[in-house]
Every structure is written in C-alpha cells, then in structure tokens.
Amino acid sequence: MFTAVLQNSRIEVKWQPIALGWRGETYRLMKRYPEALQDFDRAIELDPKYDWAIACRGQTYHKMKCYREALQDFDRAIELNSKFDWAIAHRARTYHRMKFYREALQDFDRAIELNPKFDWAIVLRAQTYHRMKFYREALQDFDRAIELNPKFDWAIAHRARTYHRMKFYREALQDFDRAIELNPKFDWAIVLRAQTYQSMERYPEALKDFDRAIELNPKYDWAIVHRGQTYLMLKLYNEALADFNRAINLDSDSNWKLYNRALAYLALNQADKARADLLLAIKLAKEDYEKDAKDWNNAFNLALYYLVAQYNQPAEQLYRYVLSQGASLELIHAAIQDLNDFLTVFPDHVQAKSMRQLLQSSLT
Structure with a gap:
C-alpha cells in the first residue's frame, strides 16, 4: 500500500510541470499572458531543465x-537543447522585432539548417532580408517557402510586397491576386494590392480594393488615408476630405494624415483650415525629428510640409541636408513620388517642381 502511494506520488510530481506547461500554453493562446507566465514559472521551478516550457515563456x-526577457529564456532553452529549431527560430524573430537583423539572420540560418522544410522560419528570414533591403535574397526565400507550401497565403502576399518594393508591379499583382483568392478576407493584402494599383496610376481599381478592405475592417486607418489619397489624385476632393477626417478621428497624432487633409482643404479653397493642419503637422514632425534626426523618411516629410506651408528656405535646406547625409535611393524615390502626388493636385507649384528637380538630380 505504501509503495503504491509512493509510486503515485512520484508520477504526480513527474507530470505536474508538464500539466502546468500545457495550461500555460493554453493561457498564452488565449492571450491571457499574466496567467501563462505564472504557470510557466511554476513548471520551470519544478523542472529547471524543462526546455519547452522555458521557450514557451x-x-x-x-x-x-518584453523582448530582453524573451531573449534570456530562448538563450536558456537553446543552451539546454542546441537543436531546438523552434526556439532558435523564435529567438530570431525576437531579434527581428528588436531590429537586430544580422543576429536574426544567423539564428534563422541555424534553424533552417536543422529543419530545411521549416517554411515559417524561411518566410521570416525572407522578411528580415526585406527589412535589410536585400530584396533578391528575400525573393529566393519566399520562392522556397511557397514551393514547400503552395497555399501559404501570407508568404505569397509578402513576396508580392517585395515585388512592389522592386517596382515589379505586374508580378506583385499576380501574387496579391493569388493570396487574396486563397484568403478573400486578407485585408492587409487587399490594401497592398490597392497601393500597387496606385503606383501604376490605376486609380479606379485601387478604389475598389480600398473599399473592400475598409468594408472588412472599418477602423483600418491606413486603408482609409490611402483611399483619401486616391480620391485626391482623381480630384474628388470632398470624398478625400471625408476619408482624411475619418482617419484622423482614429489617430489624431499622425502628421502625415494632417498633411493630406491640408491638401484637401487647399484644393477646396479652405486656406485657414489647411494652414492649421500644416502647422500642426510641422510641429509633430519636428518633435519626431528632435527625437531621431536620422529618420530620413520623417525628415523628407518635414521638408515637404515646409514646402506646402510656403516656408521655402527651410524646405530647401532640409531637402539638401538629407541628401548630403546619404539618404537611401529608395527614400529619395519615395520623396520624389510625394512631390509628384502634390503636383498632380497643384501642377503650377514652382518650388515643388524645383525641389523635385533637386531630388532627381541627386540620382544621376
């Protein structure tokens, strides 16, 4: 009798950390993270070598x-099990989120070497390459992941995004079509297809996709503001203004949204409202500039706001400064496109034409 009780007690002790670990994982999947942490902590206290629970924590x-705490746990799990490909891939993902891209690549390489069919890790390595602007390497990984899983809609959509960045718009459209066919409610892919149509100046098709994405997600402010921009290009200024108002109601601290609403006000000859939006956009962008003077995307935006507000000298000085600091070709092209869009609405703006020429000349 005593032996049986002792054996049962040992079994209970053996299984307790496993049960706690799985309950913790259930809480995690339910997004009840504090309860998940409590269970993982207890499981790991009972079994300090429980690598799976450590990785799940x-x-x-x-x-x-809490990325630094995450790294500590992934380090510990991997130290216990050097071939734990899932933990290695998740550590890589954490490095990616922290923008430690080279460390992320090293871990993704290691995880994929351990598991060559690890399609999820291959896609995340592709995303890391994309972030580093190594687009051809990204495409190779997306191709590999999609070959492993032809219905991997998320990978197909991200390959399309890479094609878009490379200005291979037709290839991008083919992939977006394929991803959306696999997942008709994939609002993010629908918006990016709409943006591809925008880049091709196929504005009616862009509007249809923006409408579809916003119907799926009425609070999708990114889609709403881009639909407003499409209305601007089509000279439908009242419709544009309605979208910018709606987007700003969702996020009132976006200098880019305020700038776009100012354009709509200017086009509708409401100069006072336009100036109020421009001054606030400038204030917010300057605050961001003071926090990070090397955020060249924000610096280009601030220069554009100065330009539209008729602060011509500060605008030109800032454009020239950013160019002198070696802004990437991709950002320069984006700044040129912003000027192109502005000139579509206001084609006679002399200073905007001059700044566009300045930026274009830097590419030769």
Missing part, C-alpha cells in the same frame, strides 16, 4: 513585447 514575453 520566452514566446509569451515576446507577445508582451
């Missing part, structure tokens, strides 16, 4: 954006 910290 790391993933929980990742979801809570």
Whole structure:
C-alpha cells in the first residue's frame, strides 16, 4: 500500500510541470499572458531543465513585447537543447522585432539548417532580408517557402510586397491576386494590392480594393488615408476630405494624415483650415525629428510640409541636408513620388517642381 502511494506520488510530481506547461500554453493562446507566465514559472521551478516550457515563456514575453526577457529564456532553452529549431527560430524573430537583423539572420540560418522544410522560419528570414533591403535574397526565400507550401497565403502576399518594393508591379499583382483568392478576407493584402494599383496610376481599381478592405475592417486607418489619397489624385476632393477626417478621428497624432487633409482643404479653397493642419503637422514632425534626426523618411516629410506651408528656405535646406547625409535611393524615390502626388493636385507649384528637380538630380 505504501509503495503504491509512493509510486503515485512520484508520477504526480513527474507530470505536474508538464500539466502546468500545457495550461500555460493554453493561457498564452488565449492571450491571457499574466496567467501563462505564472504557470510557466511554476513548471520551470519544478523542472529547471524543462526546455519547452522555458521557450514557451520566452514566446509569451515576446507577445508582451518584453523582448530582453524573451531573449534570456530562448538563450536558456537553446543552451539546454542546441537543436531546438523552434526556439532558435523564435529567438530570431525576437531579434527581428528588436531590429537586430544580422543576429536574426544567423539564428534563422541555424534553424533552417536543422529543419530545411521549416517554411515559417524561411518566410521570416525572407522578411528580415526585406527589412535589410536585400530584396533578391528575400525573393529566393519566399520562392522556397511557397514551393514547400503552395497555399501559404501570407508568404505569397509578402513576396508580392517585395515585388512592389522592386517596382515589379505586374508580378506583385499576380501574387496579391493569388493570396487574396486563397484568403478573400486578407485585408492587409487587399490594401497592398490597392497601393500597387496606385503606383501604376490605376486609380479606379485601387478604389475598389480600398473599399473592400475598409468594408472588412472599418477602423483600418491606413486603408482609409490611402483611399483619401486616391480620391485626391482623381480630384474628388470632398470624398478625400471625408476619408482624411475619418482617419484622423482614429489617430489624431499622425502628421502625415494632417498633411493630406491640408491638401484637401487647399484644393477646396479652405486656406485657414489647411494652414492649421500644416502647422500642426510641422510641429509633430519636428518633435519626431528632435527625437531621431536620422529618420530620413520623417525628415523628407518635414521638408515637404515646409514646402506646402510656403516656408521655402527651410524646405530647401532640409531637402539638401538629407541628401548630403546619404539618404537611401529608395527614400529619395519615395520623396520624389510625394512631390509628384502634390503636383498632380497643384501642377503650377514652382518650388515643388524645383525641389523635385533637386531630388532627381541627386540620382544621376
């Protein structure tokens, strides 16, 4: 009798950390992260070598954006099990979120070497290459992941995004079509297809996609503001203004949204309202500039706001400064496109034409 009780007690002790670990994972999947952490902590206290629970706790910290704590747990799990490909891939993902892209690549390489059919890790490595602007390497990984899983809609949509960045718009459209066919409610892919249509100046098709994405997600402010921009290009200024108002109601601290609403006000001859929006956009962008003077995208935006507000000298000085600091070709092209869009609405703006020529001359 005593032996049986002792054996049952040992079994209970053996299974307790496993049960706690799985309950913690259930809480994590339910996004009840504090309860998940409590269970993982207890499981790991009972079994300090429980690598799976340690890695799951790391993933929980990742979801809570506690990235340094996540790294500590992934390090510990991998030290216990050097071939734990899932933990290695999740550590790579955490490095990616922290913008430690080279460290992320090293871990993705290691995880994929351990598991060559790890399609999820291959796609995330592709995304890391994309972030580093290594677009051809990104395409190779997306191709590989999609070959492993031809219905991997998320990978197909991200390959399309890479094609878009490379200005291979037709290839991008083919992939977006394929991803959306696989997942008709994939609002992010629908918006990016709309933006591809925008880049091709196929504005009616862009509007249809923006309408579809916003119907799926009425609070999708990114889609709403881009639909407003499309209305601007079509000279439908009242419709544009309605969208910019709606987007700003969702996020009133976006200098880019305020700038776009100012354009709509200017086109509708409401100069006072336009100036109020421009001054606030300038204030917000200057605050961001003071925090990070090397955010060249924000600096180009601030220069554009100065230009539209008729602060011509500060605008030109800032454009020239950013160019002198070696802004990437991609950002320069984007700044040129912003000027092109502005000149579509206001084609006679002399200073905007001059600044566009300045930026274009820097590319030769």
